[in-house]
Amino acid sequence: MKTPILKMEHIVKEFPGVKALDGVNLELYEGKVMALMGENGAGKSTLMKILSGVYKKNSGKIYYRGIEEDIKGPKDAADKGIAIIHQELNLLKDLSIAENIFLGREPKKGFRIDFDKLYADSDKLLKKLNVATSSKELVENLSVGEQQMVEIAKALSLDAKIIIMDEPTDALTDKECKSLFKVINELKSEGKAIVYISHRLREIFEVCEYLTVLRDGKYVGSETIANIDEDKMIEMMVGRKLTDQFPRLEVKKKEAVLKVENLSNKYVEDISFEVKGGEILGISGLMGAGRTELAKTIYGHLRKNSGSIYINGKQINNKTSQDGLKNRIAYVSEDRKGEGLILDLSIKENMTISSLDRVSSIFKINKNKETKRVKEYIDRINIKTPSENQLIRNLSGGNQQKVAIAKALMTHPELLILDEPTRGVDVGAKKEIYDLINDFKSQGKAVIMISSEMPEILGLSDRILVLSQGRLTGEFDIKDASQEAILKCAVETKEAI
Structure with missing residues (x-):
């Protein structure tokens, strides 16, 4: 040159x-x-x-x-x-x-x-x-x-x-x-x-x-x-060869953890589906299809106008994100800086902010218990930091994302909703996040994963739903799914439905 x-x-x-x-x-x-x-x-x-x-x-x-x-x-x-x-x-x-x-x-x-x-x-x-x-x-x-x-x-x-x-x-x-x-x-x-x-x-x-x-x-x-x-x-x-980038884990499916019936609001229309324990349900679609809005409606960040949501057979009516947490739903936002993390707090404070009841006695946080749990997650998912007291804003994007996922897992949810879980994350860290998702799945819990990366959706999901303009336009068992079939459903218009 x-x-x-x-x-x-x-x-x-x-x-x-x-x-x-x-x-x-x-x-x-x-x-x-x-x-x-x-x-x-x-x-x-x-x-x-x-x-x-x-x-x-x-x-x-x-x-x-x-x-x-x-x-x-x-x-x-x-x-x-x-x-x-x-x-x-x-x-x-x-x-x-x-x-x-x-x-x-x-x-x-x-x-x-x-x-x-x-x-x-x-x-x-x-x-x-x-x-x-x-x-x-x-x-x-x-x-x-x-x-x-x-x-x-x-x-x-x-x-x-x-x-x-x-x-x-x-x-x-x-x-x-x-x-x-x-x-x-x-x-x-x-x-x-x-x-x-x-x-x-x-x-x-x-x-x-x-x-x-x-x-x-x-x-x-x-x-x-x-x-x-x-x-x-x-x-x-x-620094090493990376084999099996998408580690599919076969888990015996349990009863439905989440059941959604005829869910509608200004963003989605007449959506029905279920997610079983031990299952990863991928949600695909183009930008603006209503994927994030569907997730936020289930979690309680957005209100539904009609329809029913059940967790482990019990009907719930989440009106706030706090309701979602109480009903054992955890949501990891695609916007980790704006909605998922507090940049001026430490790793420890961010990780435990949604689950302080699990590290507290009456009116008081057990600092030793809190630090122990946080260090376990730092080691488990390989968060690169000199200390659990490091400010979140000083971490790389991938390590911030790991903290956001750890924060959700520490609430011990029955349903984990991941919205673009590996956006801005390198290939090595992606593998660590996939292993974390599979570990949660192996416990018989349910996962909804929204992703714009087709290899990720096809590589990890057990079933795939496709949304277009707020409507459900396709559902595939993974053995029947292909990029071409998913994209065909993703571009369907309301007139064609």
């Missing part, structure tokens, strides 16, 4: 109690997409936060166009032509799309904001991303996927030379992904250097020319995509 536009050498970053990066190297080239790979906690996001000015490195050197640079902060990085699309959304929901895209950089007409130009420039960026929504729309009215496209538009608006994409497709539909890949190809033709972080390995082969792999904060190596296959990529990331 030609001379790199940017080079990072021997980068070290330390936090209290942990060395997040230990001598990491990286090179970026104009017109090329580099995949930055590694398990959760490998140091990918930390390295990119150093490059984008969010963190200061402890040692090492950064060369930009051959000149050693000290990136003083996010504004300095932006001035140098470095933009980052963060994995976690960073939008002001009470402002419009346009106001978010150009926040702090609004076009002016005299001393006032030129709103005509603001909306026109924003609409151009949205059109480039194939987003039909007007830039005047408030962000609070957008889906998570649409908000992600706004984050991407923000980065494009900077006309940066280096663009960092941290899990950009995590919440996107297939159609939105295709639009993004088209934009990436345009950016490459314009000579942009792109860092692409994704746990969806098929995307790496589709959009990247080469990769750099980190493991436990250390540099493992770099390789061209043409010279590597998926097995070798995984081996570089996890």
